[in-house]
Amino acid sequence: MSRIRYFARETWTNIRRNLTLTFAAILTVAVGVMLVGMGLMAGYASGNALDRWEGGVQFEVFLNPQIDPSQIDALGIELQTHPEIDRIEFFSAEEAYALVSQQMADQPELLAQVSPEALPASYRVVPRSVEAELIESLAAQFRQRPGVMSVQTGREEVDAIRTWFTSFQGIVLLLSIVLSGASVMLIFNSIRVAMFARRREIEVMKLVGATNSFIRFPFMLEGMLHGLAGGIIGAIAAGALRGHVEGLFSRSDVLAFFRSFVVTSSQFTTVVFVTVIAGVLVGMIGSAFAASRFLDV
């Protein structure tokens, strides 16, 4: 009990003595881990939006919601037996609804306006060749079939978007590495300053036989708290960013294409978890480094 009180008191004194450096360290951690969160969310969003284009899917035939079940089968057989088509996958209205409701879990009022009946079932088609002209002609053929609502192609766009997101993630990752390095160094220095301010206490502690781990603990705790605070601020910033970007996409007609670029709430929970853990890790590394450097027997 006296030990807990001792650690709490010492850590708090350290933080208070050293406010500007503490703030600098916390904010750098926050920006760094926010970038980690941003990169992660960009990956999730593009993954979610481009999900249907996985596995060589080149175009998707959306069916009229009022289509007759026999028509669905007929269309399926026609697609399957087409010489230019390798394989197809049927995606029912219920499956489409399940996907949408997963993506809109955070916006129940929006989800309430979507009914499973209004969502089209579809066939995802993998042709034998990826030539753009062939795909266009195939798409044109099926666009005219009875019961077909629309046919979406978009392989090239999808590839372009995927490339763009990958390089975006790369840049964000690089920046977050740079900032995490800077955070480690800032925490290292703020712990060093804290130790210098308390060098007399440390000297006396060594003199009377306090163990190294006992001497180090308040400093490690301080570094970890810097990291935790930065991690939490970073996670909040990432959340605000997510809301802002999704709002932007849903309001603007120009950006309508990006509406499917959403991060589900379970994915966002992962993002929060990762950013906070990243912050704590950065804090621990910085302070452990300082403690081992400046607290030898």
Add this chain to the structure above:
Amino acid sequence: MIRFDNVTKIYKGETSAVDGVTLNIEKGEFVFLVGPSGSGKSTMLRLMTCEEKVTAGDIHVAGKDLSKLNSWRVPYLRRNIGSVFQDFKLLPNKTVYQNVAFALEVIGRPENVIRTQVPAILELVGLEDKHRRFPDELSGGEQQRVSIARAFVNRPLILLADEPTGNLDPDTSEELTSLLDRINRTGTTVVMATHDRTIVDRMRRRVIALRHGELVRDEQRGAYGSETDSPETLGIHPVDGASP
């Protein structure tokens, strides 16, 4: 309690600070370590607390072979050794009570132990009325008594004092030495490095004299500079830094 076997300590790029010293200090002894500045007194004390490692030879303190002691065990060794310094090393932002309690707190002693031990030790050193004062509100002698209280509050087996009276006037020095004497009578081994001729001559305790890191004299009831010393040792002055 303390045994040196042919101990040599050489600091980087210098001549030996301690050179081939062999000695044995029994439990409960009171020993003066004398010699001019730079003769190796402080190094001897720092070797005993593992602040320095020997270059050659063996040291045993409180039953531990220091050359075989793991670095993580060093703190536990130091809990058996109280240390007192010329500059007191008190924490200026803590009261007398807090300074003494700090020594128990940081080795994880429970609060009820701290609450009984600290007042008892402050009474022993005669500072029970001043426990709320800060170090800069005390005289030099009182500050040194606080530092002795801090060194002794955990009842160590050994008390090492490195020129504890170096900053104090003669009367205060006398008081302090008699305090160390009282602590010695409880069975604690006391080793005191000093320049204070008057005290050494009056106490008539064991005297170990060093010169250039070598042990030049070891007498059971010695004086600061006795007839057995070489002329150079006799010529030293009790003030720090005045010797050649």
